[in-house]
Amino acid sequence: MSTETIDLDEFRKEVRAWLAANLKRRRSSAPQAARTETKTPEEIAESRALQRKLFDAGYAGISFPREYGGRGLSAAHERVFREESAAYVMPDFGAAGAVTFSAIARSMLAHASPSFLRRHMPKILSGEEIWCQFYSEPAAGSDLAGIRTRATRDGDRWIINGAKIWSTGAHYADFAMCLARTDWEVPKHRGLTWFAVSTKAEGLTIRPIVQIDGEAGFCQEFLDDVVVSSDEVIGEVNQGWAVAQTMLVYERGAGQVGPVVLEPRTLAPDLVALARKARRTDDSIVRQSIARAHINDYAQYHLGRRIAARLRASDQPQPAVAAYGKLASGTFSPIRARIAVEIGGPEALLWHPGDQRAMRYSINYLNGRMTSIAAGTNEMQRNGIGERVLGLPREPSFDSRRPFSEVIAKARNWDGQVG
Amino acid sequence: MDFDATDDQKVLLEASARFIQQAYPLGRVRERAYRDVACAADYRRQAGELGWFSMLVPEDLGGGNVSGNGVLDAALIGYKRGAMLQPAPFAGTNIVAYALSAAGSQEQREKVLPALMSGQASASWAISPPAGHTMESSVTAEFKGGAYRLSGCKTFVQDVDEFCWLLVAAATDDGVSQFLVPPGTPAVTVAALDSLDISRQFAEVRFEGAQLPPTALVGTAGKASGLLARQCAIAAVLTVAESVGAMDHEFEMTLQYAKDRIAFGRPIGSFQAIKHLLADMSLSLEMSKAIAVAAAKSLGTDDGYGLEAASMAKAFVGEAGVELAQNCFQIFGGIGFTWEHDQHLYLRRLTTDAALFGDPAWHRERLCQLSNL
Numbered sequence: 001m002s003t004e005t006i007d008l009d010e011f012r013k014e015v016r017a018w019l020a021a022n023l024k025r026r027r028s029s030a031p032q033a034a035r036t037e038t039k040t041p042e043e044i045a046e047s048r049a050l051q052r053k054l055f056d057a058g059y060a061g062i063s064f065p066r067e068y069g070g071r072g073l074s075a076a077h078e079r080v081f082r083e084e085s086a087a088y089v090m091p092d093f094g095a096a097g098a099v100t101f102s103a104i105a106r107s108m109l110a111h112a113s114p115s116f117l118r119r120h121m122p123k124i125l126s127g128e129e130i131w132c133q134f135y136s137e138p139a140a141g142s143d144l145a146g147i148r149t150r151a152t153r154d155g156d157r158w159i160i161n162g163a164k165i166w167s168t169g170a171h172y173a174d175f176a177m178c179l180a181r182t183d184w185e186v187p188k189h190r191g192l193t194w195f196a197v198s199t200k201a202e203g204l205t206i207r208p209i210v211q212i213d214g215e216a217g218f219c220q221e222f223l224d225d226v227v228v229s230s231d232e233v234i235g236e237v238n239q240g241w242a243v244a245q246t247m248l249v250y251e252r253g254a255g256q257v258g259p260v261v262l263e264p265r266t267l268a269p270d271l272v273a274l275a276r277k278a279r280r281t282d283d284s285i286v287r288q289s290i291a292r293a294h295i296n297d298y299a300q301y302h303l304g305r306r307i308a309a310r311l312r313a314s315d316q317p318q319p320a321v322a323a324y325g326k327l328a329s330g331t332f333s334p335i336r337a338r339i340a341v342e343i344g345g346p347e348a349l350l351w352h353p354g355d356q357r358a359m360r361y362s363i364n365y366l367n368g369r370m371t372s373i374a375a376g377t378n379e380m381q382r383n384g385i386g387e388r389v390l391g392l393p394r395e396p397s398f399d400s401r402r403p404f405s406e407v408i409a410k411a412r413n414w415d416g417q418v419g
Numbered sequence: 420m421d422f423d424a425t426d427d428q429k430v431l432l433e434a435s436a437r438f439i440q441q442a443y444p445l446g447r448v449r450e451r452a453y454r455d456v457a458c459a460a461d462y463r464r465q466a467g468e469l470g471w472f473s474m475l476v477p478e479d480l481g482g483g484n485v486s487g488n489g490v491l492d493a494a495l496i497g498y499k500r501g502a503m504l505q506p507a508p509f510a511g512t513n514i515v516a517y518a519l520s521a522a523g524s525q526e527q528r529e530k531v532l533p534a535l536m537s538g539q540a541s542a543s544w545a546i547s548p549p550a551g552h553t554m555e556s557s558v559t560a561e562f563k564g565g566a567y568r569l570s571g572c573k574t575f576v577q578d579v580d581e582f583c584w585l586l587v588a589a590a591t592d593d594g595v596s597q598f599l600v601p602p603g604t605p606a607v608t609v610a611a612l613d614s615l616d617i618s619r620q621f622a623e624v625r626f627e628g629a630q631l632p633p634t635a636l637v638g639t640a641g642k643a644s645g646l647l648a649r650q651c652a653i654a655a656v657l658t659v660a661e662s663v664g665a666m667d668h669e670f671e672m673t674l675q676y677a678k679d680r681i682a683f684g685r686p687i688g689s690f691q692a693i694k695h696l697l698a699d700m701s702l703s704l705e706m707s708k709a710i711a712v713a714a715a716k717s718l719g720t721d722d723g724y725g726l727e728a729a730s731m732a733k734a735f736v737g738e739a740g741v742e743l744a745q746n747c748f749q750i751f752g753g754i755g756f757t758w759e760h761d762q763h764l765y766l767r768r769l770t771t772d773a774a775l776f777g778d779p780a781w782h783r784e785r786l787c788q789l790s791n792l
Contacts, residue, residue: 272792287787290784299731302710305713306705306708309422382694384700387694
């Protein structure tokens with residue numbers, strides 16, 4: 001395997017020149033309302049073409065190994081590219097794209113076999129395969145290891161049955177990374193396996209879920225005798241929890257290069273605009289609320305910088321530290337959304353039909369709780385911080401040592417005894 | 420507090436922590452030893468030798484910092500001080516030294532400033548809580564017969580005695596002016612107050628027609644408002660740093676207690692009711708550290724957002740500190756109600772810190788005004 005060496009400044013020059021010659025500049029960097037992203041087939045097709053262009057020029061998977069279609073450079077090179085490309089129109093696969101290139105691709109790199117990676121990774125990096133997660137189930141969210149989708153071995157293939165939910169972008173994804181139970185007679189963490197499932201597979205039904213804001217970004221799925229070949233297993237059979245751990249770390253933002261976010265230096269512009277519209281800029285209660293929101297934004301931004309510095313300063317990986325950022329977001333986003341509604345009153349609650357700008361406060365209010373629930377609830381983050389950062393003992397566990405089949409048989413009649 | 424601390428900063432902090440441990444551990448805080456004039460003088464002199472009062476003064480005036488950002492260096496010292504609830508008007512003395520180096524007369528810089536930095540003399544900033552939403556002074560100075568006559572009262576003056584230099588802002592005809600008041604000035608009375616906080620001593624300073632010559636002015640008459648705004652921001656950041664130190668120490672005490680205290684057959688920290696509270700407190704502490712360092716870096720490097728950052732830090736940490744102290748109290752339970760336990764020392768200090776140099780609501784309003792809202 002040949003390795004390319006190029007210093008960061010030189011790389012930046014190269015990137016700058018290529019971007020200017022090949023991509024379109026973005027028209028506006030105005031912040032958008034936090035709508036759940038859903039993409040039309042046309043938008044997806046455009047993004048695929050754009051991703052292919054990046055791939056052909058060597059700017060897709062910059063820090064991924066060359067043998068799997070990447071460029072084999074460092075995370076710092078990846079960051080340079082993000083900084084430089086921020087002003088350009090880039091591929092946008094919605095939320096499914098975000099998980100494809102971070103949580104999914106990274107956990108595959110860490111756990112999938114070389115032949116699997118040679119088969120899928122170049123297609124992922126070139127935009128040919130968009131992936132989504134078949135992860136949560138109607139009866140298992142925070143307790144992910146408690147999933148009940150069943151995969152049964154049948155010669156050199158597996159038959160999968162069950163139901164999945166909260167799969168972002170599954171209706172336009174090409175593949176799903178699906179967690180299923182492959183052994184019911186061992187404790188819950190030890191009988192799990194990951195599979196690559198084509199979204200076109202026979203027996204798979206995908207239905208968009210209409211969400212609280214009327215949009216459909218998430219889906220639910222029914223797997224009815226879906227057949228997957230053995231070489232589409234990701235990681236080892238029954239060792240799926242190790243893959244899940246890697247995935248959760250990326251899902252919660254650790255190790256992710258992340259978009260370039262600037263220090264917030266303008267007093268909550270959205271809230272100030274709303275207060276002006278409501279003619280309440282002289283109201284001291286409103287002024288206090290606006291300041292409070294901006295101060296929280298500023299503190300959250302610097303918390304992010306602090307977490308990054310803390311990870312840099314440590315020679316050991318500290319995945320749990322990322323939980324601070326997630327908990328901060330889950331704590332302050334709903335508060336901020338409420339502040340807007342309190343400041344605006346009718347200005348935030350009512351709008352003329354189709355007035356996107358005016359409706360964003362209500363939409364944000366409904367979606368404000370997204371980060372306190374999705375990708376690990378606030379409570380799960382608190383457990384992570386409490387146990388893995390602060391070193392507090394765990395709650396007694398009723399289910400982690402006995403066979404999963406026994407756990408589900410007895411759960412409804414739990415007598416309050418542990419062990 | 421800062422993961423990016425330089426080696427020089429670490430040396431300064433280690434020396435400061437050693438000094439604190441030897442000179443004024445928590446036992447001395449409880450004895451309120453600093454009220455003894457000899458003890459205070461000794462403490463101040465040793466602190467001066469460590470450079471505690473020199474960080475905001477340029478080298479050509481005999482001062483000097485260790486990282487190029489004196490506000491950050493002083494804040495890091497403040498963090499160590501806060502952890503052990505140290506006495507002495509650290510923010511106040513640094514503000515006086517800063518004001519003299521920025522705007523003082525040659526005489527003030529040559530005669531008073533070196534004595535402040537070395538700790539031979541003491542100085543405090545005579546302030547009241549900012550009134551309403553302005554920075555107006557509650558003291559007036561009338562120019563008559565070649566001298567200024569100061570009248571009014573400052574009610575929130577820290578660790579001051581009759582040997583102490585005082586910096587005071589007063590409303591004059593032409594705006595706001597600052598004066599350096601020598602110890603022993605007639606018609607200036609210092610009345611010691613009892614307070615919630617027992618780690619420091621607060622006083623009310625009355626100016627009852629005190630006469631000061633124009634040479635007592637710090638800077639040009641009527642033109643002090645710019646410098647005052649900066650003094651207020653620096654004092655806010657240093658107080659924030661002390662609060663964060665106190666929060667950090669109290670949180671560690673509480674976390675250890677949650678691991679040691681057994682109830683219902685297991686450590687209480689294993690219960691999610693306690694664990695989740697501690698996780699939230701830990702987040703609040705991390706954010707407080709982050710915003711304190713950010714404000715010190717911003718203000719100390721004049722990056723154009725320092726005044727706003729200082730007010731944001733004071734507002735955020737003021738609330739977070741009180742909240743954290745209250746939660747620690749709850750986790751300690753009954754033992755926290757005793758005089759013997761240290762938690763109340765922290766509760767008292769953090770609650771007072773929140774009010775010093777502008778409370779959270781005042782700083783939120785100040786942020787709005789600085790942002791032209």
